[in-house]
Amino acid sequence: MGEIFLSVLVFLLTLFLLSYISLKRNKRRGGRGEEEAQLPPGSLGWPYIGETLQLYSQDPDFFFAAKQKRYGEIFKTHILGCPCVMLGSPEAARFVLVTQAHLFRPTYPKSKERLIGPSALFFHQGHYHLRLRKLVQNALSLDAIRNLVPDIDSAADSALDLWPTRPVIHTFHEMKKISFEVGILAIFGHLEAGYRDDLKKNYSKLDAGYNSFPTNIPGTPYKKALSARKRLSKIISEVIRERREKKVGEKEDLLGCLLNSIDEEGEVLSEAQIADNIIGVLFAAQDTTASVMSWIVKYLHDHPKLLHAVKVEHKGIRQSNCENNRSLSWVQTRNMPITYKMVLESLRMASIISFTFREAVADVEYKGYLIPKGWKVMPLFRNIHHSPEYFTDPHKFDPSRFEVAPKPNTFMPFGSGVHACPGNELAKLEILIVIHHLVTKFRWELVGSQNRVQHSPFPVPFQGLPARFWKMTHQQPIHTKMGPD
Secondary structure, eight states: OHHHHHHHHHHHHHHHHHHHHHHHHHHHHHHTTTTTOBOOSBOOOBTTTBTHHHHHTSOHHHHHHHHHHHHOSEEEEEETTEEEEEEOSHHHHHIIIIITGGGEEEOOOHHHHHHHOTTSGGGOOSHHHHHHHHHHHHHTSHHHHGGGHHHHHHHHHHHHHTGGGSSOEEHHHHHHHHHHHHHHHHHHSSOOHHHHHHHHHHHHHHHHHTTSOOOOOTTSHHHHHHHHHHHHHHHHHHHHHHHHHTTOOOOSSHHHHHHTOBOTTSOBOOHHHHHHHHHHHHHHHHHHHHHHHHHHHHHHHHOHHHHHHHHHHHHHHHHHHHHTTOOOOHHHHTOOHHHHHHHHHHHHHHOSSOOOOEEESSOEEETTEEEOTTOEEEEOHHHHHTOTTTSSSTTSOOGGGGGSOOOTTSOOBTBOGGGSOTTHHHHHHHHHHHHHHHHHHEEEEEOSOOSOEEESSSEEEGGGOEEEEEEOOTTSOOOOOOSOO
16 A cells, blocks of 8 residues: 555656646746746646636636736636636737637647547638638528528427426426437438437437546446447448438538538548538537527526517517418518527627637737747637626626627627637527527426526536426417416
């Protein structure tokens, strides 16, 4: 036992020493041109662990807000094993994401790249990224997604109809199911049920292991996720082979765009590249959209007058469709002014993407401060969205604030620049359709704690927002009463 203890102690001391040397090297690199530029103010914390414990022992919002209050809109820290520069102003976010985006590359842990796939567009910059982004944008453009309205409408209707049959549902988990179905529609169109079920089963395993400790030990969530990832590639290859065998012509879905892509040098995308980007889109489309829709359920519950106004808006649409025996249309989704402002305010308040990671590819100077090459750079979207400088009474839920457009670069729920989410219009369409069915057919009440937040890693209502739902009959008036009759 004594030998084991001594070995562990030596290992820890060695790790501490190496981390300390690394930290000192970073400090020296940052200070080499102090007469020209200095590192931003802030603390790098303990060697190796930095301030990671402080970040995860409290609400991340409080951590970043306290730092910004103490040091200003640009400050340094050291989290998750990396020295970082945090940026809390619209101008700084634009500098990193738009005007000087070539100096900052997207960066993700290698363990996560393995699960999504190294060829996914959001791991890249330059020519390959631009090519893939254009393909994804074309597949998810307004002209393309308008044709998905009947299918999204049907998927939302079918999913929500099951909620009242259960005593309590966990809203976030159920919203993830809807978002997954919408992602499948955008990627594959009408996919055969066997493929869809197989994709869903294996993607669930990948999703469960995505934020787990990355280890190859059999039986662990991460190892199971890796195995599921291999199976997902095989399923996508089978779908590709079947589509080619049937000689399907030009298709507007994402898979069709990827299969038919030929660059200026005559190169087509490999099946591995196609699989990586399909899984990447599924990943990007699910948790974030489901989180926003869960928060909307809560915000509507907490604001009865707003809920009533939204219900009245959608009652008119529903009555018109019932009288004319038709379903929700694209034109109707573009004419929901009260609902749309409520969605924008939900995106601001929830700020699902609280920040984004970039890495400096060279030493960069910004406002007299040095951002050393290799340091992580994090524009803090949530801090900007919740700043009283840009939004009056920022912690008040007030959709009317969007009657006037926000100041430039102060509202970035989908990011900004060349790496902004290319599927933002699809997400908003899905949200509007779900709200339509939600407020015209159901009443609900929340169960348990209603004001706590979980970060997994996106901010979601505590425990996925447990709630009870009741279906309204056609005879029932639109009103704001919650719970059973």
